Amino acid sequence: MIVVRRGDEFLVAHRVPQQGGYWHTIAGGVEEGEDWRDAAARELEEETGLTGVELREAGAFEYQREEWESYPGMHVLVRAFATEAPAGWEPVLDHEHDEYRWCSASVAAELLYWPEPAQVLLEVAQ
Secondary structure, X not given: OEEEEEOOEEEEEEEOHHHOOOEEOEOOOOOOOOOHHHHHHHHHHHHHOOOOOOOEEEEEEEEEOOXXXXXXXXXXXXXXXXXXXXXXXXXXXXXXXXXXXXXXXXXXXXXXXXXXXXXXXXXXXX
């Protein structure tokens, strides 16, 4: 997962209903041959168009996939990264998202579906 910050605002993106229809940070999987940071940079570019930014590690957590997700019950390890978007930059969303918002840390954390990404976002905000 990637926490994208722009000054005092944080990016949250809404997954299309076919992908669950929930608010989340930018996120995705690691493909064969990628390391975690390369996967985060690829997902950030694919999902928002943002490139050329520094990704710093922001923690890790584990969770079990819910019944409505693909591969329910699967154990997932997540490594989190954070980055600063340039002033005035706006994302160009891919097909996985239908809306985005820039929010304060507290509002972004309230919108996020899962508590673990919300906690990471709040820690990045400090």
